[in-house]
Amino acid sequence: QSVLIQPPSASGTPGQRVTISCSGSRSNIGSNPVTWYQQLPGTAPKLLMYRNDQRPSGVPDRFSGAKSGTSASLAISGLQSEDEADYYCAAWDDSLNGVVFGGGTKLAVL
């Protein structure tokens, strides 16, 4: 069981907006910024969002992040087929003294 809780799957059709949630606790999301990673099939994960809502250069502005209290979310608007991937949230956990990940959400573009 992962420390951060994500839905195992999500789906949408091209052009739709999809939101992936990530629930934690006071010692992780409640105290530290959230990071999101995207893992395309057969590849290594890639940084997608950091400090809750900051996009690294090269990440389209269709991707947005938010955090409130002990939860965070990743929204993808204008869904495209190339967005089909696994998405992971992560944060530093002050109690565990380490990085904790969500279990991952597999996004299907129907």
Add this chain to the structure above:
Amino acid sequence: EVQLVESGGGLVQPGGSLRLSCAASGFTFSGSAMHWVRQASGKGLEWVGRIRSKANNYATAYAASVKGRFTISRDDSRNTAYLQMRGLKTEDTALYYCIKQSSLAAVLNNWGQGTLVTVSS
């Protein structure tokens, strides 16, 4: 361009040891914290541990599942990070990624391609 190349994976028997290496290039290795994350086949990401830079006293931190069995070290003269694994268990079987942390704490901004460790008799 940042490059991280892991090596040293392979098949090892339960109870055995293995040392993974991560050769880094394209950035100031000595100033960067380095992490290891693993992923069992078809499963999610699991953080293994990290080592900070010399400026931060090479401080290490480990996941509870590997603490006392795994050791992370670095050789800044060789731009290489290491993951020494002892007392390996079948549940340690996974693809092991080496990652460079950004200047921001716990932001893993460059990932290697991983090296596969299989623990089996």
